[in-house]
């Protein structure tokens with residue numbers, strides 16, 4: 080008898096609870112084109128605030144977001160190039176690019192060594208053409224992809240794309256800098272390095288050769 084009364088009471092409480100669904104039905108929010116006491120002119124729909132970018136509106140800094148101005152790749156960075164930016168660029172380059180392009184950007188990363196080059200060679204940043212490319216080109220390649228390289232705009236935000244582009248310039252300098260532009264004592268040190276006969280530049284770094292394929296069922 081007692082447990083039946085308890086059962087009925089809790090059922091009644093349950094229905095009472097379900098009956099008055101105040102929680103999500105009445106919300107303290109203003110619907111568009113309605114009145115609100117919050118603002119002096121009583122309009123719930125507000126004009127955009129000056130100097131701010133509205134959600135979903137096109138991003139207006141063309142150079143920063145596209146790497147181009149009037150359809151031409153920019154040759155100057157749209158942001159200050161600082162040591163911090165270069166360090167960030169190095170870190171992001173190692174994460175996003177080095178497995179194909181190699182740690183020095185010569186196009187001989189591990190994926191290239193394992194057969195990616197069969198379709199088209201992975202870009203080598205040290206060609207004369209790429210050394211002379213305006214910086215906007217590198218931003219654009221990361222953003223939209225290039226030939227068989229996929230676009231990365233969905234996974235690398237613009238600030239990091241510029242950081243990586245800046246680091247590509249570091250890599251290019253690391254492999255090709257006229258001796259006159261190097262501090263004197265550093266130049267002397269480089270000149271003193273041993274060379275092969277007839278060689279006029281330091282040797283290319285040794286690249287690991289691909290390993291032979293594992294036999295099926297090999298014990299790893």
Ligand code: HEC
Pocket residue numbers: 172175176177178179180190195199200201202203209217220221225226227228229231235243244
């Ligand atoms: C999955 C491999 C892969 C990854 C990862 C990759 N690339 Fe590439 N990249 C390529 C290939 C392949 C090409 C050559 C494409 C072609 O010529 O069709 C290329 C070409 C390039 C070029 C040369 C474009 C030109 O004008 O010749 C640049 C610059 C470049 N990549 C930058 C980057 C940067 C920066 C990253 C990282 C944010 C990156 N790539 C990540 C495979 C890759």
